[in-house]
Structure formats: structure tokens, C-alpha cells
Amino acid sequence: MRVRWVVWICILLLIGTASAVPLLPAEFSGTVTIDGAPAPAGTVINARIDGRDCGSLTLDTAGVYGGDGIFDRRLLVSGEDGDSGKTITFFVGGVRAGTAVYTPGTSAYLD
Numbered sequence: 001m002r003v004r005w006v007v008w009i010c011i012l013l014l015i016g017t018a019s020a021v022p023l024l025p026a027e028f029s030g031t032v033t034i035d036g037a038p039a040p041a042g043t044v045i046n047a048r049i050d051g052r053d054c055g056s057l058t059l060d061t062a063g064v065y066g067g068d069g070i071f072d073r074r075l076l077v078s079g080e081d082g083d084s085g086k087t088i089t090f091f092v093g094g095v096r097a098g099t100a101v102y103t104p105g106t107s108a109y110l111d
Contacts, residue, residue: 023084024105025055027074029066031111032092038063039092046091047077049102054078054088079104 028047032039041062047055055077057065066074077088079102090097090110100110 023079023081025076025078026088026100026103026105027066027076027107028100028110029068029072029074029107030109031063032059032065032097033063034092034095043093045075045097046094047075048089048091049077049079049083049086052080054083054102074107077102 032043032045034040034043039059039062041059043059045057045059045065046053055075057073057075059065060073066072079086083102084104086102088100088102090099098110100108
């Protein structure tokens, strides 16, 4: 009888743990301009979902963020449960710059 209780408790713990798996981030790379010129190194790109900060990246190279290389830093956008399919709003240097749809686990090129 005691073994059955232990088994049930373990099953319940596993079910609770499985539902707490976080979503994979969406990652973005591309080019960024300000008034038609490449954004300078040091410019910050922020991503927000429903007004919540969900990721940011500071440009290392003027006008370019991320890349195709394995170790290239991309803008990672981490959402919460229920955010899949919502709009990500991007800000460059604090100014609204564009939008994309949050799809966990994807990689996209975005200018």
C-alpha cells in the first residue's frame, strides 16, 4: 500500500514538472538602420510583448546584429506561456522600429 502512494506522488511530481518547461526563445538577426544609415555600434535593440521587455541586444558592429555563424550573437526573445502568436514590438535606440510574430524556437532574419 505504501509503495502505491510513493508511485502516485512521483507521478504527480513528474506531471507538475513537465508542465513547467519554459518556451524556447525566438531568435532574430539582420540589419538595422536609423534614418537610412547603419545604426552605430552600441545601439540597443529591445523587444517587447504586451509592453513587457522580452529581450535586448547591443550592436557590436554598425548596422548588423546576429549572423549565420554558430557563435554569432542573435537577439533572443523569450516569451511566457500564452505569448505564442502575439506581436513582438522592436525598439531601436528607444524608438519603435517594427514588429514580428512570436513563434517559440524559430530563427528569423529581420531588417
